[in-house]
Amino acid sequence: MSAVAGTLLFSCTAHATIIHVSTSGSDQKDGSRWATAKRTIQAGINTASSGDEVWVAAGTYGERITHKSGVRLYGGFKGDEKTRDQRNFLTNISKIDGQKLGAVVTVRTGAALSTLIDGFTITNGIGASQGEVRYGGGVYALDACVTVENCVIASNNAGQGGGLYSNGEIVLKNNLFKENGSSTCVYGGGALLMFGPVAVQGNTFTSNRGTYGGALVLAYNSGEVSCNTFQANNSQVGGGIYNVGFRHPPIRQNTFKSNTGYFGAGVGCNGSNGDVTGNVFTSNSALLSGGALYLYNGATGTVSNNVITGCAGQCGFGGAIASNRANPTIVNNTMAGNTAAYGGGGVAFLEEGGGVLSSNIIAFCSSGVYGDYGTRPVLRTNSLYQNAGGNFCGVTPGPGNVLADPAFADRAAGDYRLQSISPCIDAATNADAPAVDFDGAPRPLDGDGSGDATADIGAFEAPGAVVAPDMNIGEVKSSTPDGELVGFKNVVVSASFAGLGFIYVQPADRSGGIRVDTTAAFAEGQVVNVMGHLRTVPETGERSVVPVAGSPVVVDGLSSSIIAEPVLMSHENLGGAAFGLQQGVTHSISLNNVGLLVNVWGRVTWVDTSGTSFTIWNGAVYTNAEVAVTDPDGNLGVRVKVAEGSSVPAVGYYVRLQGISSTVKNGTTSYPCVLMLGRYALLSL
Numbered sequence: 001m002s003a004v005a006g007t008l009l010f011s012c013t014a015h016a017t018i019i020h021v022s023t024s025g026s027d028q029k030d031g032s033r034w035a036t037a038k039r040t041i042q043a044g045i046n047t048a049s050s051g052d053e054v055w056v057a058a059g060t061y062g063e064r065i066t067h068k069s070g071v072r073l074y075g076g077f078k079g080d081e082k083t084r085d086q087r088n089f090l091t092n093i094s095k096i097d098g099q100k101l102g103a104v105v106t107v108r109t110g111a112a113l114s115t116l117i118d119g120f121t122i123t124n125g126i127g128a129s130q131g132e133v134r135y136g137g138g139v140y141a142l143d144a145c146v147t148v149e150n151c152v153i154a155s156n157n158a159g160q161g162g163g164l165y166s167n168g169e170i171v172l173k174n175n176l177f178k179e180n181g182s183s184t185c186v187y188g189g190g191a192l193l194m195f196g197p198v199a200v201q202g203n204t205f206t207s208n209r210g211t212y213g214g215a216l217v218l219a220y221n222s223g224e225v226s227c228n229t230f231q232a233n234n235s236q237v238g239g240g241i242y243n244v245g246f247r248h249p250p251i252r253q254n255t256f257k258s259n260t261g262y263f264g265a266g267v268g269c270n271g272s273n274g275d276v277t278g279n280v281f282t283s284n285s286a287l288l289s290g291g292a293l294y295l296y297n298g299a300t301g302t303v304s305n306n307v308i309t310g311c312a313g314q315c316g317f318g319g320a321i322a323s324n325r326a327n328p329t330i331v332n333n334t335m336a337g338n339t340a341a342y343g344g345g346g347v348a349f350l351e352e353g354g355g356v357l358s359s360n361i362i363a364f365c366s367s368g369v370y371g372d373y374g375t376r377p378v379l380r381t382n383s384l385y386q387n388a389g390g391n392f393c394g395v396t397p398g399p400g401n402v403l404a405d406p407a408f409a410d411r412a413a414g415d416y417r418l419q420s421i422s423p424c425i426d427a428a429t430n431a432d433a434p435a436v437d438f439d440g441a442p443r444p445l446d447g448d449g450s451g452d453a454t455a456d457i458g459a460f461e462a463p464g465a466v467v468a469p470d471m472n473i474g475e476v477k478s479s480t481p482d483g484e485l486v487g488f489k490n491v492v493v494s495a496s497f498a499g500l501g502f503i504y505v506q507p508a509d510r511s512g513g514i515r516v517d518t519t520a521a522f523a524e525g526q527v528v529n530v531m532g533h534l535r536t537v538p539e540t541g542e543r544s545v546v547p548v549a550g551s552p553v554v555v556d557g558l559s560s561s562i563i564a565e566p567v568l569m570s571h572e573n574l575g576g577a578a579f580g581l582q583q584g585v586t587h588s589i590s591l592n593n594v595g596l597l598v599n600v601w602g603r604v605t606w607v608d609t610s611g612t613s614f615t616i617w618n619g620a621v622y623t624n625a626e627v628a629v630t631d632p633d634g635n636l637g638v639r640v641k642v643a644e645g646s647s648v649p650a651v652g653y654y655v656r657l658q659g660i661s662s663t664v665k666n667g668t669t670s671y672p673c674v675l676m677l678g679r680y681a682l683l684s685l
């Protein structure tokens with residue numbers, strides 16, 4: 001048995017030798033176990049071959065290391081772990097302190113991307129010298145590839161890449177870059193990435209500083225920069241990110257908050273053509289222009305699906321975006337509450353720039369869109385609202401603008417999605433719109449139920465309108481069980497009792513009506529589509545629809561001129577007999593008409609003391625009491641429930657009134673009842 005176990009152990013360790021390093025170790029030991037750990041990380045690396053792992057226990061290592069291709073360097077161990085997933089790099093801090101003598105980690109030239117640094121704090125580096133300039137204060141990867149994950153890179157500085165320098169392929173994931181760079185760092189306070197494909201994901205860059213790119217410089221890169229947070233970084237151009245060169249990787253789904261700079265406090269793009277998509281820019285402040293974004297020197301690319309709020313061009317132009325001698329395509333962004341000292345609290349086009357500005361919301365800004373002399377941007381289908389200094393200045397507004405409240409879901413809470421009543425829904429230009437919105441939802445969707453899928457203005461696409469199946473109300477009420485999904489198209493709101501929590505709808509041909517449970521405000525006469533689940537109201541026995549989200553929806557294109565017409569109804573016919581699953585009222589043999597808008601008339605014979613209902617009698621005398629039409633209390637005639645705001649007529653008055661044919665119960669017996677409409681529905685005869 002021991003021979004088998006020995007074989008297994010051998011086969012496991014043959015793939016990757018693990019070398020242990022601890023501050024209580026010795027470089028004279030072999031590093032094969034924690035008990036025989038080496039003392040320096042460099043000794044561990046020197047012992048390792050490509051594919052091997054070096055495990056480093058918590059503690060401060062005052063050394064500068066040269067990393068070897070393919071070796072995987074892990075920090076964050078307590079010093080007794082058997083497996084790597086037992087480590088906790090958040091509590092066990094493996095710190096490499098460069099002591100301001102050079103770069104803390106130098107990645108050997110020619111290293112492969114599998115070369116890994118994971119779970120370390122890298123600090124007090126001043127970079128490696130190239131001539132008179134130092135590069136890569138914390139991590140220096142010249143002509144090498146490297147993967148850096150779960151590291152804290154803090155308080156390093158260099159002229160080029162205060163925290164990190166790379167000119168090859170690089171993966172940066174889940175790192176914290178903090179307080180790197182300084183006023184002496186020219187490019188990339190946090191990191192300078194040149195030429196290589198990059199994957200920069202899930203990192204946080206906080207309080208880094210460089211002249212260009214407070215947190216990050218991207219120069220001639222491909223790849224992607226996504227899901228990072230850039231906060232309180234500072235530079236002259238590109239407080240968060242500075243892009244230079246003819247291309248930069250897409251900048252997607254990042255958060256830029258409270259970054260500062262002279263130009264482009266969030267992002268600065270110098271002649272680059274990459275996309276800036278789906279990011280949140282909050283409270284970034286440029287001393288001059290481009291609170292969130294500054295595009296210049298021939299920059300192109302697409303700026304889309306960004307939510308830009310509270311940004312400022314303090315002493316310049318473009319509170320959200322400034323485009324200076326550039327030609328970007330700026331589409332489907334939401335910009336709210338941004339300010340600029342001069343033109344374009346939202347967007348400014350400067351110095352003969354052009355480009356396209358389509359389908360953006362610019363609201364609650366110090367002003368809207370500004371173009372100085374010689375700029376020729378093409379504008380279309382933007383929504384501008386409550387921009388204090390005016391919506392358009394020096395630009396041609398273009399077609400299809402929505403100059404009305406965009407109806408944000410909850411601006412105070414930072415939710416810039418559109419309410420269903422927003423005029424921005426289905427008002428954008430499909431040809432310009434990205435295929436998905438800020439949330440990744442498909443675009444365009446048919447938000448107004450018109451049958452045409454049209455993009456919405458702004459970063460968010462509202463859900464598609466409910467497309468209801470087209471059923472017959474009478475058939476549904478008689479034959480469809482409770483709980484089933486039903487739908488009615490192009491039905492008229494015949495009565496609205498929003499205060500009571502329901503409305504009634506009926507088709508224009510008055511063939512049947514039904515209650516819909518909703519507290520939303522609908523006007524009588526509106527044409528709507530309804531979809532929801534059927535139920536039977538216990539108090540009345542009526543069938544009713546409990547709508548699904550988004551239903552009922554007011555149908556576009558049909559006007560409220562289609563007024564629901566009442567049916568004249570004698571007392572003997574009111575309510576009607578049972579019809580399948582729809583309960584009837586006692587003594588009635590007529591077709592069931594519960595839910596329909598009706599006209600009834602008679603003399604007031606009884607009024608309740610609370611003023612909420614009364615009974616009218618049309619004078620009919622019944623020789624057979626078994627067919628007498630009575631109210632639930634036995635009075636001849638039918639019960640009327642008074643509309644809110646209506647007065648109750650006195651006993652003896654003759655009245656005609658309009659309302660919904662409903663029912664009222666006494667025990668299990670149903671009686672006809674009319675739900676009176678508003679005050680004008682009651683007429684004295």
Ligand SMILES: [Ca+2]
Pocket residue numbers: 425426427444445446447448453454455456461462
């Ligand atoms: Ca839409």
